[in-house]
Amino acid sequence: MANKVIIRALEKVFAAEIEGRLPFQSRARIYQRMNDDGLVEPMERRFSGDRFGSITVTGWQLTHLGRLLYCTEC
Numbered sequence: 001m002a003n004k005v006i007i008r009a010l011e012k013v014f015a016a017e018i019e020g021r022l023p024f025q026s027r028a029r030i031y032q033r034m035n036d037d038g039l040v041e042p043m044e045r046r047f048s049g050d051r052f053g054s055i056t057v058t059g060w061q062l063t064h065l066g067r068l069l070y071c072t073e074c
Helices: 004-018 029-036 064-073
Strands: 040-050 053-062
Touching: 004 029, 004 053, 004 064, 029 040, 053 064
Parallel strands: none
Antiparallel strands: 040 053
């Protein structure tokens, strides 16, 4: 069973995914720890370039384990 801090962090990433937003962006240490545990992984989205160049957005996405853990806690 995961603690409340991890569940809240997973909820933020899950909400960003199902709402179709850009990857969830955060520099909090909890996401690096969850990455080490296999719950989230880094994600990168690239948008086509224009006269200023291409745009790259980096953030976090859930792994299957992260989705499973979050959904079992609901």
